[in-house]
Amino acid sequence: MISKIIEKKLVSLQLVRGLSSSTARSARNNAFNTVITEEVATKSPQLVTLHNRLRLPGSFKLSTLGRCLTCIQKDNKYPNNVGLSIFGKNLLSYHATELLLMKYPRLPLNVLNNAINGIIGDETLYSIGKEWGIQTDSSTAVEKFLNEEPEEITIGRLRFDNQNKSIESNLTVIDKKNTLTQEVAMASAVKSIVGAYYASSKSLQDTKKFIYNYILTTRHLKIQDMFEFEQPTRELAALCKRQGLEQPVTRLLSESGRASKRPVFLVAVFSGNEKLGESFGASLREAKIRASVNALMNWYLYSSLDVKLPSDADYSRETLKEVDHGIVIV
């Protein structure tokens, strides 16, 4: 029993780490007859160009890259990317969560979850994969045989059992059993490239750099557009009470064309002599609500100037300046 568990663990370890030892694995488990060899992978134009495009290190083998593009499939002769993909997903979610939590320490939990999903969700990773130039394999086995498609061309494409199979023009079969959508398959390939990056470079700092350069910092997320307040004025009042500030008071700062068709009012929220937020609106009521929203956003989107992450080398707990008290409940 114990030996079986150990063997299972070894197999899962090899899935993550040992890509060179996959031959030993396939001998034990007859599910995969063939392994993508380095010799064939070097001939594949898609793999070589993808490797160069992402400036992957020399230790990241082309055959590993080929494995990253192999999704779980029914009739699959190559080892698939499931283990690498899970590993890569964990690396990605760790770095995305860490970055958001340290950058915006007061972010509400539901906004944080949505933001993480916006950064490393399947939809985003799909568009990242397309920008990286990962091509999907849409031809059937018969077509491949008739076209005499060489192995190196096949392994350079993203291979998966497509949920939507177009049989003829205007005719698509949707088969949800053991299939993947193109989006999920592409996302798994991107995740497994991240996982394989660590597996081959064996350096967490290099992998972090890769994740930041190619996924996190090279894309822009508008977090301020992700909030929706139902009763911002009440929420602001509750927040001020909790923080021991004076109750918020709205004051009209300036106005233009009150009697005209398009009046503009500039309103600010004050707590004592401190201005919390400011905004404009076409009516006094609208301006007041907008100003409260602005004040709440200023609170929730607080960000310190020098952000140090726990994965940084020079991080210490003393640098932690802000501890969140949680969201305001009205």
Added chain:
Amino acid sequence: MPVKALKATTVAINGVKSFILPCQKIKIDYCNWGGSSLGIKQYIQSKKFQKFAQDNQNIQINLHHRPGHHPVITGYYANGRTKPICVKNLDLETIDKKMDIVRSSSGEILGKYKHAVQSVNESARGIWSPLHVDPSQRHKI
């Protein structure tokens, strides 16, 4: 009611931290028989083409024998668009320039930009507001 969260996805800003060339693949169609393919055949055999392939190892280059047709260079881009350029009867030098155009293009439709700067970030200075001007100077409606 507490804050509600809306969904959003990130927008690519290619060039920040890392740059991925939008041109992913170049397909070169040529004919072995037609006279209009003379230039492209010379180009394929030339050292210029070898250098191009060596310098751009992130671009997949496909040579496609297409008998009875004029030669075409087609670029395939990250946004899913293609850019086909006909190179019939062109000489080696001009074809080299055309290859450069295909390589450097973003794949977007050619158009005129209205503003000198395009950015996904908000302006650091903010938009000018007439309501924040000194009240004595302010325009009254």
